[in-house]
Amino acid sequence: MITLVARPAPSRFWAWATPVLAVLATMIAGGVLFAILGKDPVEAIRVIFWDPLFGANAGYFRGQLFIKAGPLILIAAGLAVGFRAGIWNIGAEGQYIVGALCGASVALAAYPAESVLVFPAMVLAGALGGWAWGMIPALLKTRFGASEILVSLMLVYVAQNLLAWAAFGPLKNPQGFGFPGSRNLQQYPSAHNADLVAGSGIHWGVMAGFAALIGTYVLMSRHIAGFRIQIAGDAPKAARFAGVAPARLVAFCLGLSGALAGLAGMFEVAGPSGQITDSFGAGYGFTAIIVAFLGRLNPIGILLAGLLMALTYIGGDMAQLMLQLPAAAIQVFQGMLLFFLLGLDLLTNYTVKWGWARA
Amino acid sequence: MGMGAGMILGGIDLVALAAMLMVASTPILLAATGELIAEKAGVLNLGVEGMMIMGAIGGFAGAVLSGSPEVGFVTGAISGALMALLFGFLTQVLLSNQVATGLALTLFGLGLSALIGKGFEGVRPPATGKIDLGALADLPVLGPILFRHDWVVYFSIALVVAVWLFLHLSRSGLILRAVGENHEAAHALGYRVVAVRLGALAFGGAAAGLGGAYLSLVRVPQWTEGMTAGAGWIALAIVVFGSWRAERVLLGAYLFGGVTVLQLRLQAAGYAIPVQLLSMAPYVITIVALVIISARHRHGAQAAPAALGRIFHASR
Numbered sequence: 001m002i003t004l005v006a007r008p009a010p011s012r013f014w015a016w017a018t019p020v021l022a023v024l025a026t027m028i029a030g031g032v033l034f035a036i037l038g039k040d041p042v043e044a045i046r047v048i049f050w051d052p053l054f055g056a057n058a059g060y061f062r063g064q065l066f067i068k069a070g071p072l073i074l075i076a077a078g079l080a081v082g083f084r085a086g087i088w089n090i091g092a093e094g095q096y097i098v099g100a101l102c103g104a105s106v107a108l109a110a111y112p113a114e115s116v117l118v119f120p121a122m123v124l125a126g127a128l129g130g131w132a133w134g135m136i137p138a139l140l141k142t143r144f145g146a147s148e149i150l151v152s153l154m155l156v157y158v159a160q161n162l163l164a165w166a167a168f169g170p171l172k173n174p175q176g177f178g179f180p181g182s183r184n185l186q187q188y189p190s191a192h193n194a195d196l197v198a199g200s201g202i203h204w205g206v207m208a209g210f211a212a213l214i215g216t217y218v219l220m221s222r223h224i225a226g227f228r229i230q231i232a233g234d235a236p237k238a239a240r241f242a243g244v245a246p247a248r249l250v251a252f253c254l255g256l257s258g259a260l261a262g263l264a265g266m267f268e269v270a271g272p273s274g275q276i277t278d279s280f281g282a283g284y285g286f287t288a289i290i291v292a293f294l295g296r297l298n299p300i301g302i303l304l305a306g307l308l309m310a311l312t313y314i315g316g317d318m319a320q321l322m323l324q325l326p327a328a329a330i331q332v333f334q335g336m337l338l339f340f341l342l343g344l345d346l347l348t349n350y351t352v353k354w355g356w357a358r359a
Numbered sequence: 360m361g362m363g364a365g366m367i368l369g370g371i372d373l374v375a376l377a378a379m380l381m382v383a384s385t386p387i388l389l390a391a392t393g394e395l396i397a398e399k400a401g402v403l404n405l406g407v408e409g410m411m412i413m414g415a416i417g418g419f420a421g422a423v424l425s426g427s428p429e430v431g432f433v434t435g436a437i438s439g440a441l442m443a444l445l446f447g448f449l450t451q452v453l454l455s456n457q458v459a460t461g462l463a464l465t466l467f468g469l470g471l472s473a474l475i476g477k478g479f480e481g482v483r484p485p486a487t488g489k490i491d492l493g494a495l496a497d498l499p500v501l502g503p504i505l506f507r508h509d510w511v512v513y514f515s516i517a518l519v520v521a522v523w524l525f526l527h528l529s530r531s532g533l534i535l536r537a538v539g540e541n542h543e544a545a546h547a548l549g550y551r552v553v554a555v556r557l558g559a560l561a562f563g564g565a566a567a568g569l570g571g572a573y574l575s576l577v578r579v580p581q582w583t584e585g586m587t588a589g590a591g592w593i594a595l596a597i598v599v600f601g602s603w604r605a606e607r608v609l610l611g612a613y614l615f616g617g618v619t620v621l622q623l624r625l626q627a628a629g630y631a632i633p634v635q636l637l638s639m640a641p642y643v644i645t646i647v648a649l650v651i652i653s654a655r656h657r658h659g660a661q662a663a664p665a666a667l668g669r670i671f672h673a674s675r
Contacts, residue, residue, distance in 0.1 A: 004454070004672065006672065037474075088458055090462060140646070140649075140650050140653075143654075144650045144653045144654040145653040145654065145656070146646070146649045146650045146653040146654075147599065147649065147653070149405065149458065150592065150595060150596045150599070150645075150646075150649060151646050151649060151650075153589075153592050154589070154592065154593075154596070154642045154643075154645050154646050155642075155646070156589075157588070157589045157639070157642040158639045158642050158643060161635040161636065161638045161639045161642075162635070162639070164635040165633050165635035165636055168633075168635070169633060286466060289459075289462060290463075290466070293459060326473075326474055326477055327473075328470050328471075328473030328474040328477070328584075329470075329474055330470075331466070331469065331470025331473065331474075332467060332470035332471050332474055333470075334466065334470070335463055335464075335466040335467025335468075335469075335470050335471070336467065338459070338462075338463035338466065338467075339445075339449065339460075339463050339467065342449055342453075342455035342456065342459055342460050342463060343448075343449050343453045343455055345453075345455060346453045346454055346455070349454070350454070350672075
């Protein structure tokens, strides 16, 4: 008989060991999945996790790593703050899309004027757009008590439809020969979010991701607001006695994570993606949730988790190309990773005892 | 407005609209009824979308491979239930966070269904026959609206009635509610909290899977990646909208089905409203409905089961 005994405090060792264990377990389970699909599991794991970093074309792929990790880290940094307070923004995908729409709209309105003010204005618009989209669930939560989980998620579908409408309608390239999609911002120097060092993959969005990690670290460990967020998550009743206003906390967390997701969308549309199309939303907002958890809601963890998830995207693309592994296999892989992490987290909060526990 | 083939209003045939309503509501009604039982037992399973999409592909594959839609509905329900038990194992045995695990279930289900569905794109499933209700089906107006559907439509309504009876009149229903209201007390009384919850989850998963299968076998009918398009999330919202009561869940699902059908008809009627903006309507209406119902409950008795979403760990 197995019994679980709650630890007096979460184990620090297991808090860091479980993500590593979860990754290993996912590789094994993923290998089994690949074998079922008729692929050599060792080969598949090597193509996904090893070749992009150390293989023949690693130089190119390392740049890609930052391109994919940038938005994931930027979004996850904001989400982690809310998750710590028990405020569940799961609509980052929608905030990401609206941020991109707002940023791109500013650029397309200014086109073809060249000015140093265009890009900062886009950054502002992107952040504001994401913030506003995040404030909808926040307001509905604080005013009416509507679940922020469901509202923020519903708003993803609203944003996706808004995106499709914009791509076919108001933001469509007038010189695009009738094809849907906006002008390509990569060809508009004032708006283009180019690599800061050509080929490095590090653009302003990646820098913003790093800045967000540092900012949230300072917030959570050095600032009274971080302390309030922490106790609101750990002990909601105690938080109320300590004078934490739940409404302000909800607005702060959803606004912050919305703004960061909006920024991520804006940097993406001005950089790697280049244009608004109806397929612009690539699921970064959802994958960032996995990144936040895998990184233990901690800045350094999120950095590592973001790079790892970016690696699965790049490796997944390679495996698709070289081994004809279906794209969905990587999605399954990412889902499994979260399962293993959540399941193994048991070891952080409980000790497992064999034999009968004394009553 | 004329009275020819049906009642036509603004280019929309009202009888055909009402007839489509029942079909459009069925997947969400099934999923919401299942989730109602899980939540009544105190478990918040946010993975409805993942269970539904697995039911959609599981049911589709089962029906295509066997040639029988009935087999498909069974395999769809089993697919959903297996997903729910995976969630149950993680949250009830490994005591993981229910919100995060539900999300993981959805992400995992969307991926796995896409993977399984690769070979089923562009395939037509075997047709699900309509039930012959004889003279009832020939009634003017009411006939086409109410009595010319397939068995799943009537089954979903019967399921709501059964769930209502179970929750209100049976002893097991009482135990289930006790577990959902106060798991410590239920445990102290000797009820097996984890077993009850696993059972409730499996039922919820089977119902969601059935709803998913209905989407891919009847409503659409074909398999496309991500075809649930938020239906599972809407089902979750309808449980809240229905204040955790079976009869109101039925009402909510039908209201929602009405909105969906109306916007589809408006798209078809060729109004000068962009299709994408009409497609937003179901989601916007869901938010509005959530807000209204949440605001009403703010100052009254809490409608949600008291132990909803809380982790149960029997320390002795």
